[in-house]
Amino acid sequence: ANSASGIAVSDDCKLRFLELKAKRNHRYLVFKIDESVQQVVVEKVGAQAETHDDFANSMPPSECRYAVFDYDWTTNENVQKSRIFFVAWSPETARVRSKMLYASSKDRFRRELDGVQVELQATDPSEMSLDTFIGRIH
Numbered sequence: 847a848n849s850a851s852g853i854a855v856s857d858d859c860k861l862r863f864l865e866l867k868a869k870r871n872h873r874y875l876v877f878k879i880d881e882s883v884q885q886v887v888v889e890k891v892g893a894q895a896e897t898h899d900d901f902a903n904s905m906p907p908s909e910c911r912y913a914v915f916d917y918d919w920t921t922n923e924n925v926q927k928s929r930i931f932f933v934a935w936s937p938e939t940a941r942v943r944s945k946m947l948y949a950s951s952k953d954r955f956r957r958e959l960d961g962v963q964v965e966l967q968a969t970d971p972s973e974m975s976l977d978t979f980i981g982r983i984h
Contacts, residue, residue, distance in 0.1 A: 853951040854885045855958045862888050866916055867930060867961040870894070874901045877912040877955070879947060886912065886955050902974040908939035910948040912955055914962065917979055929983050932962040936969055 859877055866872040874892035879885070889911070890904055901915050913933040920926055934952050936945050956962065964982050968974050 852884060853879055853947070853955075855955055856885050856887050858888050859886055859955075860958055862891060863914060863959050863961075866914060870916065870928075872916070873897075874904070874913060874915040876904050877914075878909075879951060881947075886951070898976045898979065902971060905935045905937075905968075905971070905974060908937055910937070910940045910944050911935040912948070912952070914959060915979070917983070919980075919983075927983075929963045930961055931964045931966055931979060931982075932956055932959060933966045933968055933974070935974075936967070938969055 859875075862872065862875050866875060871894055872891050873894050873896045875888060876890040876892075877886050878889045880887045892901055892904065898915070898917070901913070905911055905913070911933075913935060915931045915933060916928060917931055918926065918928045934948065936948055956965065966973070966978070966982060968978075972978075
């Protein structure tokens with residue numbers, strides 16, 4: 847683990863992300879830092895049928911998380927498009943130590959996820975809205 851925080855990234859994180867990116871068999875992934883093993887681990891895998899609301903609701907109200915969301919849409923010209931979002935969720939109510947740990951580990955973890963196209967920092971549910979996502983792709 848050569849990050850500033852000393853947090854490693856589990857192989858499972860990389861594997862699940864590759865599944866989402868290449869096979870498109872997950873809608874989203876939620877990751878958390880397991881402090882007992884000093885590692886980022888997969889907390890939740892969102893099924894392909896889940897929605898943006900399911901994704902937004904999977905963020906804990908007072909704990910930090912990293913997440914990846916595969917957003918699909920159809921353009922006005924009827925073209926299917928998608929963007930992979932990386933979300934750094936850091937609510938105001940999270941512990942300061944947790945916010946610092948997530949902030950210091952974010953860049954290294956983000957680099958492990960090759961193929962993320964849009965990065966989003968969110969501190970409250972309004973910043974996780976579908977409108978926010980749509981606004982970031984146009």
